[in-house]
Amino acid sequence: MKLTRAETRFLANLFTNITAGWVGVIIITPNFSDLTQFEDVTLLIFNLVSVILFSGFAIRMEERLK
Numbered sequence: 001m002k003l004t005r006a007e008t009r010f011l012a013n014l015f016t017n018i019t020a021g022w023v024g025v026i027i028i029t030p031n032f033s034d035l036t037q038f039e040d041v042t043l044l045i046f047n048l049v050s051v052i053l054f055s056g057f058a059i060r061m062e063e064r065l066k
Helices: 005-032 038-065
Strands: none
């Protein structure tokens, strides 16, 4: 299925906004919880991996528009 230009732009912007939210979570979470539990650290690592992944998706979709 080929996406139209508008759909590609929408998805790129959506991925960018999701990434910004995850970066906010990574910055804010350590201030409100103690990171002594393994689950908390695992969640932060998952958020960091998600930021990298979705940033890559957004960049790739923006490149597709050119």
